[in-house]
Amino acid sequence: MLKAVYKTKNQTRTCFSYKTLSYNPYENNSLAMQYNKSISNWLFFICFMLLCMIALGGYTRLTGSGLSIMDWRPVTGMLPPLSHAEWVRQFELYKTIPQYQILNNGFGLDGFKQIFWAEWSHRFLGRLIGFVVLLPLIYFIIKRAITRKLAIILFIIFILGGLQGGIGWFMVASGFRPNSTAVEPVKLVLHLSCAIALYIAILWTALSVRTPQPDVSLDKNKIKPIRTLLWIDVVLLCITIIAGGFTAGTHAGHSFNTFPLMNGHLIPTDYVSLSPFLANFIDNVATIQFNHRLLATITAIMVLITLFLGLKTSATKPVKDSLMLMGWAVLIQYALGVTTLLLVVPVWAGTIHQAFAIILLTTLIIALHRSRIKNTISL
Numbered sequence: 001m002l003k004a005v006y007k008t009k010n011q012t013r014t015c016f017s018y019k020t021l022s023y024n025p026y027e028n029n030s031l032a033m034q035y036n037k038s039i040s041n042w043l044f045f046i047c048f049m050l051l052c053m054i055a056l057g058g059y060t061r062l063t064g065s066g067l068s069i070m071d072w073r074p075v076t077g078m079l080p081p082l083s084h085a086e087w088v089r090q091f092e093l094y095k096t097i098p099q100y101q102i103l104n105n106g107f108g109l110d111g112f113k114q115i116f117w118a119e120w121s122h123r124f125l126g127r128l129i130g131f132v133v134l135l136p137l138i139y140f141i142i143k144r145a146i147t148r149k150l151a152i153i154l155f156i157i158f159i160l161g162g163l164q165g166g167i168g169w170f171m172v173a174s175g176f177r178p179n180s181t182a183v184e185p186v187k188l189v190l191h192l193s194c195a196i197a198l199y200i201a202i203l204w205t206a207l208s209v210r211t212p213q214p215d216v217s218l219d220k221n222k223i224k225p226i227r228t229l230l231w232i233d234v235v236l237l238c239i240t241i242i243a244g245g246f247t248a249g250t251h252a253g254h255s256f257n258t259f260p261l262m263n264g265h266l267i268p269t270d271y272v273s274l275s276p277f278l279a280n281f282i283d284n285v286a287t288i289q290f291n292h293r294l295l296a297t298i299t300a301i302m303v304l305i306t307l308f309l310g311l312k313t314s315a316t317k318p319v320k321d322s323l324m325l326m327g328w329a330v331l332i333q334y335a336l337g338v339t340t341l342l343l344v345v346p347v348w349a350g351t352i353h354q355a356f357a358i359i360l361l362t363t364l365i366i367a368l369h370r371s372r373i374k375n376t377i378s379l
């Protein structure tokens with residue numbers, strides 16, 4: 001395979017090519033733009049699938065379904081049980097784990113089927129995303145519509161996606177320990193964090209394919225402080241999400257169901273009361289929930305400060321629009337968190353709160369991308 005370099009109006013592209021170059025997709029700039037649009041649409045669709053995957057993961061956790069499939073069969077597991085005998089075999093396997101004996105003893109095959117379908121759908125969607133990444137990638141390579149760099153980035157993302165499936169199993173297996181009815185919180189957080197890292201990588205790539213060049217009309221000196229604030233917001237948001245993962249993983253949302261006070265105090269009395277100190281972040285539900293509330297409050301305040309300062313600058317309309325979206329999203333997410341807490345974590349509220357965190361993250365990433373002053377990756 002040879003390498004070919006095409007110069008388009010805005011960028012130089014290195015494409016996959018075979019022995020002879022009978023057809024150059026970038027001779028015609030409008031064709032290059034058309035491919036850019038198809039590729040970015042495809043990547044945005046993958047982001048949407050990942051959002052559904054994260055929401056479904058939340059639903060699976062909240063309905064206590066995550067431990068129902070005890071087999072790890074990456075390929076044949078794609079098919080659900082097709083016979084009564086297979087259903088019975090799966091149910092018998094599930095009966096051997098502590099979650100069945102402690103929580104679900106006697107709920108019968110029908111009860112088992114309900115929790116099975118949630119976990120199966122989560123795993124099926126994961127496999128489907130794998131196909132939706134790989135098959136169009138091969139198609140675009142064959143069509144010579146994709147640059148070599150982008151193809152390599154997407155292939156690495158595909159491999160990391162497979163690894164994320166492995167981490168999912170590593171997490172599920174931690175729920176089979178003696179006397180355990182749920183997965184280990186640290187592994188839940190690891191699984192969630194990797195999903196979010198993949199999401200950010202694909203979203204940033206999609207945005208960069210759609211709009212390869214930064215907006216030249218941005219005033220560099222004025223936008224720089226807003227970008228710094230946006231970076232701080234993204235970091236704070238990711239830490240808040242991780243703290244949310246610990247809140248969910250330790251079922252901390254089932255206590256202290258008042259807001260803003262916790263048992264009549266702004267800072268709960270048993271805050272960091274455990275020793276050693278680090279144990280508080282895994283075992284002390286008062287600490288875990290308070291940390292999530294505090295981080296969420298700091299994040300919301302910082303995002304709103306960024307919005308007000310951003311609107312005061314001479315930033316372009318697309319940047320200001322994305323900042324507005326971000327401001328609304330953080331208010332909605334905060335209200336969803338309080339609702340989830342006050343209602344003692346109903347499945348619908350917990351699922352929406354988890355999924356909306358990703359929508360909030362999306363608005364921040366879009367704002368960061370639109371306000372960039374130099375090319376972060378040239379694809």
Ligand code: HEM
Binds near residue numbers: 249292296336350
């Ligand atoms: C910027 C604002 C917030 C963000 C980004 C955020 C994010 C998250 C995420 C991602 C989770 C789920 C993690 C997982 O399932 O692994 C979560 C859980 C939770 N959050 Fe928030 N949250 C925010 C604000 C709040 C607020 C203000 C409260 C209440 C005062 C709150 C209460 C909860 C509770 C109770 C859970 C556990 C729900 C469950 O068990 O499923 N959150 N949060």
